[in-house]
Amino acid sequence: MGTRARGLIGSGAAALALALFAAGCNAEPERVGQPTNGAVGLQPAAAPLKEQAHLFHDAILMPIITFICLLVLGLLVWIVVRYNKKSNPVPAKWSHNTLVEVIWTVVPVLILVFISLFSFRLLFAYHDMPEPDLTVKVTGNQWNWAYEYPDQGVPEYISNMLPEEELAARGLPHDLYRLAADEPMVVPVGANVRLLVTAADVIHAVALPAFGLKTDAVPGRVNETWFRADRPGVYYGQCSELCGVDHAFMPIQINVVPRAEFAAWVASRGGSMTPRSAAQAPGGTAAQIEAGTTGAVASRNVSSEAMAPAAAAPVGATADLPEAAPAAAPAAQ
Numbered sequence: 001m002g003t004r005a006r007g008l009i010g011s012g013a014a015a016l017a018l019a020l021f022a023a024g025c026n027a028e029p030e031r032v033g034q035p036t037n038g039a040v041g042l043q044p045a046a047a048p049l050k051e052q053a054h055l056f057h058d059a060i061l062m063p064i065i066t067f068i069c070l071l072v073l074g075l076l077v078w079i080v081v082r083y084n085k086k087s088n089p090v091p092a093k094w095s096h097n098t099l100v101e102v103i104w105t106v107v108p109v110l111i112l113v114f115i116s117l118f119s120f121r122l123l124f125a126y127h128d129m130p131e132p133d134l135t136v137k138v139t140g141n142q143w144n145w146a147y148e149y150p151d152q153g154v155p156e157y158i159s160n161m162l163p164e165e166e167l168a169a170r171g172l173p174h175d176l177y178r179l180a181a182d183e184p185m186v187v188p189v190g191a192n193v194r195l196l197v198t199a200a201d202v203i204h205a206v207a208l209p210a211f212g213l214k215t216d217a218v219p220g221r222v223n224e225t226w227f228r229a230d231r232p233g234v235y236y237g238q239c240s241e242l243c244g245v246d247h248a249f250m251p252i253q254i255n256v257v258p259r260a261e262f263a264a265w266v267a268s269r270g271g272s273m274t275p276r277s278a279a280q281a282p283g284g285t286a287a288q289i290e291a292g293t294t295g296a297v298a299s300r301n302v303s304s305e306a307m308a309p310a311a312a313a314p315v316g317a318t319a320d321l322p323e324a325a326p327a328a329a330p331a332a333q
């Protein structure tokens, strides 16, 4: 086969691939809270952190990546055309050029520093959680998730994947297989939700693309993250740390509902919207859950009044302390 014929076949294949790619992009309208068949790019944002992540990806990373790819491609084509054996029969003999080496070292450093400015801003946005309106304790198990609302007194419940046959029974599309759960996490719209994430056996990870969530669930440790869902809806994510044979079967479903509906849901679970004290909450308050760990978050958001007496008290003297004090005791030991 001649070079020309091969070239024609090559460009034909490229055009076909492009057409298929474009057709795939427009296969169906983009969905919020779940993947879209054939779509390319990030899922639509439904929370401020994800919006910032989109901005970072679309406005900073993609232009830089595209520019670098085109630049390298251009250089490559130039070298191939201009310096092949036919066009350049007598090659140059030099092997170093200090100026060029300085440029290709300094310019990438400047590009990385530029990216890092925006990257750190996003990282700080994740770290600087606003005052939480709600705390949900999330525990990864082989192979399901457990959710608990310590401040509302909603005891821990297990969220399992909805079996394939159950989807049709509930009138859900088959696309939601391995995304839909039988007992979702429920949160009110517009609330700052703090997630305290841990695991009971091996490492799992909470990931929900529409909110920009991804946090490891590590046994013996509590990791903290947050989100605020801007609009009601049903949002889907999955465990994102290979955790065993059923790793692909432990989805995360978060239902974002109006506040009144959330209050009704809490009541249906035997909880109450009035925050409970340490003594009343069945599994301890959010502060207790945090204080019970030795991880980095152990002292965050635990009030100083709660921490101080426990730190000073000898072991066994906790009975005389204010109600919240036992919460801090494990952290002080």
Ligand SMILES: [Cu+2]
Pocket (backbone or CB within 6 Å): 204, 205, 239, 240, 241, 242, 243, 244, 246, 247, 248, 250
């Ligand atoms: Cu997993």
